[in-house]
Amino acid sequence: MTYRNILEKIRLAFPQPVSDSIHDSYFVHSMMRALDQVDALKTHLPFLGSIIHGDFDKAKQTVLPGTIATVEEVTKELVSYLEGMTIFGHPRTQQNVVCPTTIPSLIGVLLAALHNPNICWDENSRLVALAEVEVTAMTSQLIGYDPKRSSGVFTFGGTGTTLYGVKIGLEKACPGTMHKGTPEEAVVFVSDTSHYCAANITGWLGIGTDNLIAIPTTTENEIDLVQLEEEMRKALTNGKKIACIVATMGTTDAFGLDNLMCIVALRETLVDEFELDYQPHIHADAVIGWAWAVFNDYDIEQNSLDFRPRTIRAIAGACRRIRHLNLADSVGIDFHKTGFAPYISSLVLVKDQTDLDLLKRTPEQMPYLYHFGQYRPGMFTLETSRAGTGPLAALANLKLFGIEGLRVILGHIIEMTQLLREHLEGHEGTTVLNRGNFGTVTLFRVYPVGVDTFEIKSQEFEDVKYRDSLIAHNAYNREIFQYVNSEAMEGRGVFISTTDCYRKTTYGEPIVALKSYILSPFIDEEDVKTVVAKVLEAREAIGESQTTNSNGGGGN
Numbered sequence: 001m002t003y004r005n006i007l008e009k010i011r012l013a014f015p016q017p018v019s020d021s022i023h024d025s026y027f028v029h030s031m032m033r034a035l036d037q038v039d040a041l042k043t044h045l046p047f048l049g050s051i052i053h054g055d056f057d058k059a060k061q062t063v064l065p066g067t068i069a070t071v072e073e074v075t076k077e078l079v080s081y082l083e084g085m086t087i088f089g090h091p092r093t094q095q096n097v098v099c100p101t102t103i104p105s106l107i108g109v110l111l112a113a114l115h116n117p118n119i120c121w122d123e124n125s126r127l128v129a130l131a132e133v134e135v136t137a138m139t140s141q142l143i144g145y146d147p148k149r150s151s152g153v154f155t156f157g158g159t160g161t162t163l164y165g166v167k168i169g170l171e172k173a174c175p176g177t178m179h180k181g182t183p184e185e186a187v188v189f190v191s192d193t194s195h196y197c198a199a200n201i202t203g204w205l206g207i208g209t210d211n212l213i214a215i216p217t218t219t220e221n222e223i224d225l226v227q228l229e230e231e232m233r234k235a236l237t238n239g240k241k242i243a244c245i246v247a248t249m250g251t252t253d254a255f256g257l258d259n260l261m262c263i264v265a266l267r268e269t270l271v272d273e274f275e276l277d278y279q280p281h282i283h284a285d286a287v288i289g290w291a292w293a294v295f296n297d298y299d300i301e302q303n304s305l306d307f308r309p310r311t312i313r314a315i316a317g318a319c320r321r322i323r324h325l326n327l328a329d330s331v332g333i334d335f336h337k338t339g340f341a342p343y344i345s346s347l348v349l350v351k352d353q354t355d356l357d358l359l360k361r362t363p364e365q366m367p368y369l370y371h372f373g374q375y376r377p378g379m380f381t382l383e384t385s386r387a388g389t390g391p392l393a394a395l396a397n398l399k400l401f402g403i404e405g406l407r408v409i410l411g412h413i414i415e416m417t418q419l420l421r422e423h424l425e426g427h428e429g430t431t432v433l434n435r436g437n438f439g440t441v442t443l444f445r446v447y448p449v450g451v452d453t454f455e456i457k458s459q460e461f462e463d464v465k466y467r468d469s470l471i472a473h474n475a476y477n478r479e480i481f482q483y484v485n486s487e488a489m490e491g492r493g494v495f496i497s498t499t500d501c502y503r504k505t506t507y508g509e510p511i512v513a514l515k516s517y518i519l520s521p522f523i524d525e526e527d528v529k530t531v532v533a534k535v536l537e538a539r540e541a542i543g544e545s546q547t548t549n550s551n552g553g554g555g556n
């Protein structure tokens with residue numbers, strides 16, 4: 001076969017550059033076939049097809065095929081990779097902070113992928129670059145930044161948003177690090193329930209994880225302000241430079257919210273007292289919590305959307321912290337966490353756009369780009385190529401939901417979470433651990449029959465005499481988890497997850513917890529009740545087999 005024959009076939013595998021209605025419908029049809037095949041994997045269970053464990057050794061031996069394949073053949077193969085995937089929108093999925101994605105956000109991703117804009121520069125992305133600016137404006141306003149002064153860029157994940165915050169702060173505290181490298185005296189503060197990305201970032205930036213100071217948290221999973229102040233004073237007294245204070249606004253495991261207002265006030269005090277010639281940068285890691293800002297001006301008393309009293313209380317409890325997001329110098333937002341957009345859709349906002357100038361390269365460093373055009377974020381972004389998929393997906397959802405829609409979808413999952421907690425608290429064998437956190441994640445523990453759950457929680461958390469009991473109950477909760485999830489696998493019940501360390505006891509032992517993360521708008525009251533019923537059933541089932549060998553459960 002001459003290359004021309006093969007080329008003809010290859011051309012058919014591309015969307016046509018000039019409209020060709022027959023081929024256009026072939027393209028649409030190819031998509032539909034793929035979606036049909038995925039749909040065929042759906043059952044009543046909360047995952048596609050059946051769960052197959054991948055053969056990673058075999059995968060390492062994969063070789064590049066010698067000849068071309070058809071669109072149909074490739075599609076069929078691609079679909080097979082979705083086998084076993086969790087359906088995150090399924091009412092029986094309450095596993096983690098992974099959201100189901102909306103149709104408009106999927107179309108946003110498709111459109112951006114189809115015409116491949118590169119938003120490093122408007123010259124390469126035309127109006128798609130506008131989407132980034134519009135989303136920045138909308139979310140700035142939402143969290144209380146002045147959109148005329150603020151700016152923002154999409155980046156490679158929530159991790160990337162915090163990276164921007166820390167890098168900007170580093171440059172403020174130690175000017176010239178872009179050229180001279182990172183000095184040894186830079187330190188970064190976070191709470192000990194913050195996301196581990198802070199360790200990545202200090203590691204990769206050359207600040208060093210030894211200079212990442214993790215401050216203990218209160219039982220509400222909020223940074224302990226007294227200890228933060230002490231540590232900041234100590235650092236400044238020892239001649240350290242504070243590159244950044246990362247306030248976590250919605251911790252991953254428990255939805256703890258740091259007290260941003262007090263952190264900002266503390267910064268002001270210390271700047272005066274130590275006569276600092278820079279302002280230590282405050283970055284709010286709000287990748288999860290940002291969405292709660294839609295309730296900042298919801299009239300709680302009037303409650304026009306008719307949420308239950310417990311829901312209203314949870315909203316008010318979160319907003320008392322989220323309301324102050326505008327005090328942070330920069331904020332990280334993940335539309336792929338609580339914005340119902342596909343990965344990756346992460347936006348870092350800076351309150352003052354001149355902060356981004358600190359990251360700018362000189363035009364001489366980039367001779368082939370940015371000679372003209374109005375929008376050139378590529379002059380300071382870490383990435384060179386940046387996809388239009390994130391901004392278009394985010395824009396799609398902001399336009400789809402509007403403030404009211406976001407209030408409804410968030411309000412509903414908050415309502416379901418509160419209902420779950422109500423039911424969990426209605427039984428003597430179960431206890432909610434993060435009662436003071438108002439997100440849609442619930443951490444709870446189950447105790448065997450005969451254990452006084454009113455006493456045990458504080459005893460195990462505070463009294464080292466209960467170490468053995470805590471460890472035994474850690475194992476017990478892992479067993480409960482195994483039981484509940486193997487039932488869910490058979491179509492009986494709900495998938496939940498577990499965490500190996502919800503937090504540490506006062507004597508340093510990790511506390512294992514069961515975890516329900518509610519993010520699907522399809523979850524309803526019965527699904528929540530099922531979680532509780534299944535957990536209690538597991539307690540019965542395990543209790544009988546355990547009574548003889550769990551003497552470790554005794555406290556003293």
Ligand SMILES: *Cc1c(COP(=O)(O)O)cnc(C)c1O
Pocket residue numbers: 156157158159160194195197248250251252285287288334346
């Ligand atoms: C998920 C998460 C991150 C990391 O975000 P990615 O988008 O996964 O990179 C950072 N901080 C918090 C609080 C998170 O929950």
